[in-house]
Every structure is written in C-alpha cells, then in structure tokens.
Amino acid sequence: MEPELQATLVKVGVFVLVQALVYLILSQSSSVFSRTKSLGLRPARSASARRMLALLADLPLAGEPSLVARPRSSPPSPAALAADLINED
Secondary structure (H helix, E strand, C coil), X not given: CCHHHHHHHHHHHHHXXXXXXXXXHHHHHCCCCCCCCCCCXXXXXXXXXXXXXXXXXXXXXXXXXXXXXXXXXXXXXXXXXXXXXXXXX
C-alpha cells in the first residue's frame, strides 16, 4: 500500500472511532438521543426568528418611499408641502 493511502485510512479510522465514542458518551449521559418524547413541554420558539421576521416586515417594498426620510415627531407644514410640489415641477 502507498504511504499516503495508509495515512488517510488511519485518519478516517480514528475519526470514526472518535465519533462513535462521542455518540456513546452523549447517549449515556444526556437526553440528546432519547427516543421518548417529553409530555406537556413544548420547545421554546426562537426569539431571534421573531425579531428577524419583524425586521423584514418593517422593510419598505420596492418603489415605496422610506419612512426614515420624514421625521415622526411632527407632520410637515402645509407651506412645506406646497414648496415641495412647486420644486417638483
């Protein structure tokens, strides 16, 4: 056998052995691989997923004006609106 092939096979064998040991340790010491389902307890929903959905809902659609351009504290005065209309023409 070639030395490179032999070294690769040894590394693969050690990797498989370590993975088997990790599986055995986890299956004996925790409920990660438990086959029984917990009754009455629901898994908690991710708060970060809800935050991401809220951020996506706040994004303006294409062609829609951004809400950031206008301050929220007070609406624009009628004179400012008229000046904007005149400047657009």
